[in-house]
Amino acid sequence: MDEQVERETMEFDVVIVGAGPAGLAAAIRLKQLAAEKGKEVSVVVLEKGSEVGAHILSGAVIDPIALDKLIPDWREQDSPLDTPVTEDRFYYLSKAGGIGLPTFTMPPLMSNHGCYIGSLGSLCRWLGEQAEALGVEVYPGISVTPTIEGDNGEIKGVITGDMGVGRDGKPTENYTPGIALTGKYTLIAEGARGSLSKALIRKLGLDADSGPQKFGIGLKELWEVPAEKHKPGFVQHTMGWPLDDRTGGGSFLYHFGDNLVAVGFVVHLDYDNPYLHPFKEFQRAKTHPRIREHLEGGKRISYGARALTEGGWQAIPRLVFPGGALMGCSAGFMNVPRIKGSHNAMLSGMLAAEAAFDAIQAGRAHDVLDAYPAALQSSSIATELKKVRNVKPLWSRFGTRLGVMLGGIDMWLNTIFPFLGHTLKHLKPDFASMRKKDTVEPIQYDKPDGVLTFDILSSVFISGTNHKEDQPVHLLLTDPSIPIEKNLPEYAEPAQRYCPAMVYEVVEEGDRLRFQINAQNCVHCKTCDVKDPAQNITWVPPEGGDGPNYVNM
Ligand SMILES: Cc1cc2nc3c(=O)[nH]c(=O)nc-3n(C[C@H](O)[C@H](O)[C@H](O)COP(=O)(O)OP(=O)(O)OC[C@H]3O[C@@H](n4cnc5c(N)ncnc54)[C@H](O)[C@@H]3O)c2cc1C
Ligand code: SF4
Numbered sequence: 001m002d003e004q005v006e007r008e009t010m011e012f013d014v015v016i017v018g019a020g021p022a023g024l025a026a027a028i029r030l031k032q033l034a035a036e037k038g039k040e041v042s043v044v045v046l047e048k049g050s051e052v053g054a055h056i057l058s059g060a061v062i063d064p065i066a067l068d069k070l071i072p073d074w075r076e077q078d079s080p081l082d083t084p085v086t087e088d089r090f091y092y093l094s095k096a097g098g099i100g101l102p103t104f105t106m107p108p109l110m111s112n113h114g115c116y117i118g119s120l121g122s123l124c125r126w127l128g129e130q131a132e133a134l135g136v137e138v139y140p141g142i143s144v145t146p147t148i149e150g151d152n153g154e155i156k157g158v159i160t161g162d163m164g165v166g167r168d169g170k171p172t173e174n175y176t177p178g179i180a181l182t183g184k185y186t187l188i189a190e191g192a193r194g195s196l197s198k199a200l201i202r203k204l205g206l207d208a209d210s211g212p213q214k215f216g217i218g219l220k221e222l223w224e225v226p227a228e229k230h231k232p233g234f235v236q237h238t239m240g241w242p243l244d245d246r247t248g249g250g251s252f253l254y255h256f257g258d259n260l261v262a263v264g265f266v267v268h269l270d271y272d273n274p275y276l277h278p279f280k281e282f283q284r285a286k287t288h289p290r291i292r293e294h295l296e297g298g299k300r301i302s303y304g305a306r307a308l309t310e311g312g313w314q315a316i317p318r319l320v321f322p323g324g325a326l327m328g329c330s331a332g333f334m335n336v337p338r339i340k341g342s343h344n345a346m347l348s349g350m351l352a353a354e355a356a357f358d359a360i361q362a363g364r365a366h367d368v369l370d371a372y373p374a375a376l377q378s379s380s381i382a383t384e385l386k387k388v389r390n391v392k393p394l395w396s397r398f399g400t401r402l403g404v405m406l407g408g409i410d411m412w413l414n415t416i417f418p419f420l421g422h423t424l425k426h427l428k429p430d431f432a433s434m435r436k437k438d439t440v441e442p443i444q445y446d447k448p449d450g451v452l453t454f455d456i457l458s459s460v461f462i463s464g465t466n467h468k469e470d471q472p473v474h475l476l477l478t479d480p481s482i483p484i485e486k487n488l489p490e491y492a493e494p495a496q497r498y499c500p501a502m503v504y505e506v507v508e509e510g511d512r513l514r515f516q517i518n519a520q521n522c523v524h525c526k527t528c529d530v531k532d533p534a535q536n537i538t539w540v541p542p543e544g545g546d547g548p549n550y551v552n553m
Pocket of ligand 2 (some may be wrong): 475498499500501503521522524526527528
């Protein structure tokens with residue numbers, strides 16, 4: 001349908017996809033440079049959430065290194081990041097107990113002191129306001145679908161999603177065609193497993209020289225706790241129980257703001273047991289005394305989930321292509337052992353912006369911004385990610401207990417002897433690690449109690465997730481027969497469990513089974529796109545403004 005449609009076109013110098021920390025930092029930096037040099041540069045940021053921050057889900061303990069560079073007086077302004085870290089704990093849990101790891105055993109880069117706890121969504125709302133004040137055009141509620149290609153394959157901009165297309169793919173009476181937004185450079189900042197980023201990486205072979213990207217699923221709840229239990233600045237991370245030694249992941253728990261506690265759980269998506277249910281592992285984790293004690297007497301006020309990148313330095317694809325660049329977690333600058341990526345997302349956005357600004361000033365357009373990857377190589381992003389590059393491969397090879405020990409030693413070695421060259425590869429993409437159902441034990445989970453532990457549907461309800469019913473399903477099956485004919489007999493169709501929003505169900509219809517997709521529940525975490533063992537599911541953006549409506553996440 002779209003090729004034949006007449007589209008309105010808007011021209012900009014720079015088009016940015018995604019109003020997360022990477023996209024907004026790039027937009028702000030472009031306008032700062034223009035003001036410093038007395039030049040004009042037009043910048044637009046497109047965001048699929050109903051407002052900036054609505055689709056942002058993070059921990060978050062934030063390293064201020066990027067904010068200090070971008071907005072040096074952010075502490076004096078009314079920024080929402082106002083809880084400095086005061087106490088930093090790490091436990092390896094057993095079922096009822098666990099051992100604490102003293103912070104002096106960890107390399108200095110693992111320390112959270114000097115960082116701030118807050119909501120990354122609220123920080124993005126604030127950054128969005130800063131960007132608009134500088135003259136950036138920020139448009140939420142806009143899903144970006146394809147890129148616009150020039151005659152030589154260069155990227156010349158993007159097309160926003162058509163609105164008012166019916167379930168059957170045909171225009172309804174509310175049909176409004178998407179707009180073409182052209183730019184001299186198009187900067188992609190969609191976060192982990194972005195749909196445009198995935199398509200560009202595949203089409204342009206941007207990952208030809210890097211290892212496979214690795215991912216985790218992060219689930220999070222926001223709790224309001226009694227004032228007497230609130231310890232602003234308290235940070236706790238755990239590994240171990242309830243996951244077995246072969247399954248990587250762990251919990252995080254942060255006290256911040258007005259009696260708020262962010263509690264969450266990450267499961268590395270290279271887990272191998274198809275019966276594993278990340279949402280239920282999270283619920284189980286909360287029953288551990290080390291976590292439960294912080295939540296008892298409190299009330300859960302929000303829920304959400306989002307994939308995160310875990311591949312680190314050796315999984316970063318080529319960052320530039322004619323006409324554009326990948327920034328933030330679209331490329332994968334997350335530091336996994338620190339569970340921190342927002343500072344590197346912002347720093348990468350600033351570096352891409354500086355390269356784009358210089359190119360535009362030199363009269364260039366639609367070519368390769370080589371200055372960006374060059375600057376990245378000598379940036380703090382590279383220094384930081386190189387130090388931890390072997391940690392995730394060690395966890396994957398040796399399991400949690402031994403892997404954490406070896407990872408710690410490797411981080412110390414790379415901190416003291418930064419010239420050490422050994423880099424361990426990621427052995428396979430996450431979907432390839434699933435074992436056949438007959439070779440593993442099913443996992444039994446307790447029923448939720450509705451006080452500390454919950455079911456998925458009541459959780460999705462408080463994520464504010466909403467999708468217009470009359471639109472094409474945004475979870476595409478390459479081969480619709482695979483879920484029932486292949487995934488079910490081989491893997492007990494794991495989509496029923498790894499999806500944190502119960503989008504996928506196998507339902508009985510008379511004497512046959514049907515794979516049902518409840519697309520309206522989708523919280524846009526992208527886990528299915530990563531973990532389906534047959535790589536049969538493609539997540540594409542639904543209509544702009546649909547999806548979760550996270551507040552303070
Ligand atoms: C559970 C969890 C805990 C974490 N904890 C921490 C922490 O404590 N500290 C820390 O520093 N980092 C943490 N991270 C990582 C951090 O959140 C990411 O590194 C960071 O959000 C990446 O920023 P980004 O701008 O690249 O992408 P994102 O923050 O994901 O933002 C991307 C934006 O682009 C939009 N978008 C995507 N595709 C499209 C499209 N096609 N059209 C229009 N809009 C689009 C999205 O809606 C979103 O708003 C955590 C992540 C998770 C999941
Ligand atoms: S359908 Fe996919 S992207 Fe949506 S919530 Fe489920 S796993 Fe996440």
